[in-house]
Amino acid sequence: MTETQSPAKAAVNQPGGRSALRHLLQGERPYMLYVAFAIMLIVFSLASPWFLSIDNFLNIGRQTTLVSIIAVGMTFVIISRQIDLSVASTLALSGMSASLAMAFVANNWVVGAVAGLGTGALIGLINGVLTTRLEIPSFLVTLGTLSGARGLALMVTNTKPVIITNEYYFAIFGEGSVLGIPAPILWTLGVTIAGILLLHYSVYGRRVYAAGGNPTAALYSGVHIKQVTTLAFVLTGTLAGLASLILSARSHAARPDVVQGMELDVIASVILGGCSLFGGRGFVLGTLLGSLIIGTLNNGLVLLGVSSSLQLVIKGAIIVAAVAFTRR
């Protein structure tokens, strides 16, 4: 059975080329996604006079920030053959923790940041440890933390929002800008670049691919799969924490009931971006693109005056169609 596929097919499979370039455009990656994105941009530009403007693109960037940042972490989780459903709840609890720390410990942005990121990391750690040590499927573990973290977030203030008053905090995570680029977009870029370096250029990244591509072979090669997987959850949790800082800095308050259901947008972005739910395949830039596609779709449909209920239906259909189209 192996013989017909030996020389001919193998020769076709790999075009040559520089490795960095190949990383951007590798054969396994869904070219169609780029095409779909381009078509979408053209359609919206023609349909709405407000779509094609720098202000609107910054708008899209700001609106997709939360999803884009968390989706980078989710890329690691999904490549290692796991899933994290708890990210939206983690975000909510991390935001509460950051704002309460600034309200009751010290009104210092560092205190808030450490509390928010730390809470996210801790929930990630819990997800990772329960998944790898107790060998409970991550779908169930994170379904549990989805509920638990949201409940805690609602409990701590009895569902009331917490006001934030720290100006540095607003500037760094929400309202500041460098060369006209708003802080949330800078954070997105920073996280994306860090994600690319970590996934594609570090030893850890290779191990994530191996752990998801074939866990048994990875184990037999001396990869500590449990550590690798746990770290992917911690990374995702921490990024959910970062997203909570950005959201609360923008609204000058942390609310326990924010972004319910956002985990679905995050997962959709990752899958749309070319990750395999079966593990071992995916890339960070694709995830960013996936998130931008969903964000642009939301934005464009609003500008076209499509009702919000119909928006949901269209979004769902396009996600399924895009994934179906980019798979074989």
Next chain:
Amino acid sequence: MIEPGSIAPLSEAPLLRVEGVRKRFGGVNALRGVSLEILSGEVHALLGENGAGKSTLIKILSGVHVHDGGSIEIDGKPVSFSSPAQSRDAGVAVVYQDLSLVESLSVADNLLLGREPKTRLGFLKKGQLVAQAEAFLKSQNIPLDARAMVGSLPFAYRQMTEIAKALMGDVRLLILDEPTSALTDDEEKILFEAIRAVAARGVGVIYVTHRLNEVFRISNRVTVFRDGQNAGTFVTAQTNMRQLVGAIVGPDHAVLKTDGAGQSTSSSASTGPSEKPVLELTDISNDRLDGVNLELRGGEIHGLAGLIGSGRTEILQTIFGLRSIQSGEASLDGVSLKDIDPAAAIGLGIALVPEDRHVQGLVLEHSIERNLTLPRLPTFSRLGWLQRGPASEHANAAMRRLAVKAPSASTLVKNLSGGNQQKVVFGKWNEPRPRVLLLDEPTVGVDVGAREEIYGVIRAAAAAGSGVLLVSSDLSELLQLCDRISIVVDGRVTRTIARPDFGSAEDLHHLIQLSQPSEEHAA
């Protein structure tokens, strides 16, 4: 045991006649005019290296591909299948290497999958289903329990279920594509009896294999393909191993290979392993082992012979830290191996080439380079960042040294042939030289040419001072390679024999409690 050749009276008109069949895939000439004749009631072995054209012909016969030229006749009528369904209707059934059974269902469920007896409302008639399956198994003389869960069956019986499933309906020609890759001798015997029973009912059987020993045990005739052409058809009883190997590898390197192999055996035996043990196991016990004592010297190739399930694989897994040690002492160069995990084992210089390269050895969807560098990523990195230069240099060097046939190190492993995949698994551990190299069935599913190359790699590792522990069900392989052989029975080593006292494969068979004689190795 029934003598091959007396299996069934062979009728003279061929059941299947393949003549001058050609097939091209793009620029590759997969078949350049092959011929094959199968009589009803015969078991006809089909041999050849990977790429020789066996699988292509089978895919043509099963309707997956359409041939470009030549003719195929069944019962004298010309046929050309454009779909598997057509081939099936003409009475051709194929059993592939990869089993296609639902493990969580019973044998009966699997046999009648998709055509279950049901009531008018669509409810399953469970009793009738089992009865129908049992009646069928009985009529075919296949010793299977229709109620048994497929997932709980030993491999031979799963394979048999697969064959039974293929035989449902009116089958004239049964094609078996390497059915025994993972079987012990016992299991193989059970399977062979089932195949003979099928042939005895007048079905023609094409038996594709890489294992030459099997050819002598099961087949009436043998056809060898090489480079998409016929390299000879032989009556099994009138040929021998040497002639078949010659036909398979061709005139260019057949003689050279076998001579070279012989020489290096004698030279490695003359330099001999050092006296100092690298690895020592004393009374090692855990859930699968029961007081294993074993000593491995540097430069030694040490065989572990035994049945599947006897604990051979588990000994390797325990040394590699995949199984914990409950009692006893294990040490490598004096360092205790208690409480180690695979990463620590690798750090100490232990390497494992596992039994199932697809599941345990390789990440199939990843490139050769990624697979080769996986066990030693830290050596190719600075502060956690991968150094692409050294990593790809390492991969390219390993590919050259092991003669991995692939366009480049970025070729995906899933696109390689079995032999080349196995070379990649070896490449993971070849450099730097491990202190201890653990090999679990290293040549299963590997063609003859690549097998000799892998033997060369194993000998080179031992010559460089590594201690090699080799698990193999192929006794002639053990006899050919090893300095010493330990017999493993029920989780313990019952005997260790040194090369001068080896005797024949037959003696070994008896030692691992097999009554089956193995005529073709003796000499």
